[in-house]
Amino acid sequence: MTIRRPPLPRLFLNNVSCMRNAQQVLRHVNVSLHDGGALVLTGTNGSGKSTFLRMLAGFSRPSAGEILWNGHDIQQSAIFHQYKLQLNWLSLKDAIDDKMTVLNNVKWFEFLEHKEGKAMAALELMGLGRLANEKPRMLSMGQRKRLQLARLLAIDRPIWLLDEPSVALDDDGVKLLEYIIAEHRKYGGIVIVATHLPIEMKDSMILRLPPRFPRRMTHVDMLDRADIT
Ligand SMILES: Nc1ncnc2c1ncn2[C@@H]1O[C@H](COP(=O)(O)OP(=O)(O)OP(=O)(O)O)[C@@H](O)[C@H]1O
Helix, strand or coil, rough: CCCCCCCCEEEEEEEEEEEECCCCEEEEEEEEEEECCCCEEEECCCCHHHHHHHCCCCCCCCCCEEECCCCCCCCCCCHHHHHHHHHEEEEECHHHHCCCCCCHHHHHHHHCCCCCCCCHHHHHCCCHHHHHCCHHHHHHHHHHHHHHHHHHHHHHHCCEEECCCCCCHHHHHHHHHHHHHHHHHHHHHHHECCCCCCCCCCCCCCEEEECCCCCCCHHHHHCCCCCCC
């Protein structure tokens, strides 16, 4: 009988801590993600959700612990070079060029990836097909977010790092977001979302980061506590 070893997680955060501005933001985080896996980061303002994503994107380094991709530390430059090509990053800064059309804003990202052919279909899926030849100044905030999501689809990289992806989206937009995340995972993609807003992601891990600066009790908190009369 042969005993098969369990597969390595695609991504593994091994006892990771992170400092910002000489202060500890993340402390001893352990997470493993396999293909098709998802992680939802929640927590109060300033608890470290974006810091977590930025660290995974390689913009900042862990102060302790290691981030392993396929079992290799992403701090090694040869590994990082390969790893960063797996990432699709969606942040609150939308990097939309107002001089290009909506369509070209997606095509430009495809071009940088040496890919082509998915931009229009991605815009159609995100409900922006009829605005493809307009300039982005015509778009509402929610439509700009949809454009960012169309880019994710067009570029089609396996690991999605999404910072507040549902902000500004209407109900249909949130459903679309949930749909594209589910489809991406169905084909083995990994999705990590930092969010304040509820988002439906089946079988995802949820990591609630503790508040960094616990606020003082307000009168409302005191009234809410049963043990204070
Ligand atoms: N560029 C920076 N330089 C120094 N400290 C920073 C920097 N960015 C964030 N921080 C600190 O790290 C802490 C965590 O910030 P972060 O943006 O990760 O929180 P968050 O959970 O994403 O917050 P929010 O819900 O408001 O988006 C903040 O309290 C802030 O003091």
